[in-house]
Amino acid sequence: MLYVKKLASLYPLLLIPLLYASTAVALPEERSLNDLFSPLIPSKFHAIASTQNPSRYPHYTTQDSGKWVYIDADTWTTGFFPGTLYLLAERTKLCKGAGKGEWDQEHWLDLGRSWSTGMLKLTQGNKAQHDQGFLSYPFVEELKVNPRNETAIKAVNDFAAILAARFSPLVGTTRSWDHDIYGPNDWPVIIDNMMNFELLFISSGLTNNPTLKSIARAHADTTIKNQFREDGSTWQVVTYNDATGDVIRKYTKQGYDNSSTWARGQAWAIHGYADMYKLTGDDDYLQTARRSAEYFLSHTPSNNIVPWDFNSPEDLADTSAASVAAAGLLILAKVEKNLRNRAKWTRSAINLLKGTIDFAWAPTWDSILSNATSHHPNNNQRTGLVYGDYYFVQAANELVKQGLASC
Template sequence: MKESMLLTFLTLYSTSSAAASAVVPTELFSPLIPQKIANTANSLPSPIQYPQYTTTWNVTNPGIWLDFIPDTWTSGFFPASLYALNTREALCGATSANALGIADWLELGRSTSTGLIPLETNNTNLQHDVGFVSFPFSEELLINPQNQTAIDAVNAFATDLAARFNPIVGCTRSWNTADPTDFTVIIDNMMNLEVLWASYALTRNETLKYIANTHATTTMINHFREDGSTWHVVEYNSTTGDVIRKRTSQGYANWSTWSRGQAWAIYGFANMYNHSQNADFLRTAQRAATYFLDHIPSDGIVPWDFNAPLDPPPRPADSSAATIAANGLLLLAQVDPTQADKWTNAAINILQSITELAWNPAWQSLLSNGTVNWPANNFLTGIVYGDYYYITAANTLVQMGLAKC
């Protein structure tokens, strides 16, 4: 990437017709997707580590995956991507054109997931993020509901998360803190509730359902502003349940709206409605989605924070926020049929715009222009969960009859 082009990628990609002419991007079904994923799978280190994000635009070799130990919150996304390609092969078949036949995706998903197995009994760093790490095991159970390893993993991860629930606060604790009375909850934790539902489906343990519903209700009350935007972090007093402080950790300012957090909210509350049929959760997902869509700039590119200034400093995009939101909108379309066209069109618009900006054949990741953590100066990268949700969005479009392989 030439230095003179960096600002284009750092800020936003501009096209006047993005919203009006959106179509499903062909790149969603490119043979480069299985080729890149297979190359990464075959290059994982031993003992196994997992890709989380890549090197950036402004290094000699941009777009190279950086691997992290299994006890990292993102470790489940790459094995889950392999399962997602197994799903795609079932949907699309394997042809020379789509390159889906170059690997046994199910075998790769199973073999790479083995590095996650110790985590369900030795959760040192994951804390609340056991839900994300459980994704490959939930995918395995869709294929083989009798797989005891997957059953045990899902149930153990759910037990870990349930143990972090405080009935006074009404939430599961997110990050551990030095002061045990400081009970921190982040909007991301809406996504981890899925493991409680997955375990409930296996065990019929009503406590798991109660915790999921209570956490979502408390989050709905305290994480949302009147306009449908979200705070990233809410701190509670663990002994009284009182809200102490509302702030950000990865956004621009305490009063601003971090786009990935808003995307987690769309997806998380649509998912909670799907499980519970609680109409309040549906309305909350609709509010979160409406805010997200109303605040995407005219060029169609999702910024890392909706309220960050354009200049100075430049406001980078976040391709991961875009793909997470697209998946959340597609789920919302399925549970909110009266507005399905609105949500699906918005999802496709987002996918088209982020593909135009961030699809980069030269990188090991599928997409560039991810913002891992702007305050920590970690942006302009590929991100493993951004890629995962890019793959699953395409699969969902096929399943909904909105795209062809």
């Protein structure tokens, strides 16, 4: 059963409709929110992890039957499935063995390690370009369990080295794509890249190399300067001149048009800058995470069904954007200094999760959620996405870790 705990003492300055003045009061319509910890979630992942060949990885689902489409290891999303297996190991510990008894923490860790093995070849080079942080997820999780695991240490450091090699001191960023859609000599940077820099901080700690942290901060600072509009919204892509560092163009590849705001990109900004503030304590990153969150929440409909693009006239949702934003908001709430803001971010994350469950819970699908949009609506709309599921599980775990839910 999902509970909000002791929030009256945490947020005495704000009356919150969803959070009542009690030490353990059930949320309204808690049956829906209970799906955050439904036994269907581990059952789905266990069914795939224990029967499929861990050399190909779930990516997105078919639209009609919700069956996973599998991809080769050398793809940017491969870290999410084994990463989720580690999150389920964490959940077993957080929930004190809740769920199927035979699937204890060690069992999930064994599955996570098995599915990570097929990714080790990627540490020597891969096609994921800037997305080395996503590839590193299962190895980062392994280090939380066993900080001395030499295989995980090497993988994290190798992925960090690949990412750091994409940095230009002249431009002040790491390069996202190896080529721009407009010209071969351009230096494109996408807002998604903000999700990769915790990897550099972790590797910096492992190697005692402060340059890795400096790269992350330079990229974050340059992105604040050039990738945000005055209202706190983001361009998905900013392309720089690789010889001068000047901005050449700002546009979208996955959103509606060049003046619109792609919802998942805005969610990446929330999560990425909340992470950067957690890692550095730099107030500029806190302010940027707040601005990103304010825009996202003020443009999300009252039913909390997040659109694919906030400015698109099309009736098309993206539940992966909702999951990323909810997870990011909970991280932001955890590090937030202002109690009123902390309550707002927490309440908003819960509302997003509830709206997403009500809209897209998919009991018969391989994925947890339906109605995600991977790219422009001509490609992979109304589908399940492995990263949407990952951040959905991450958000629920974060509620438990913050003492806001029990499972």
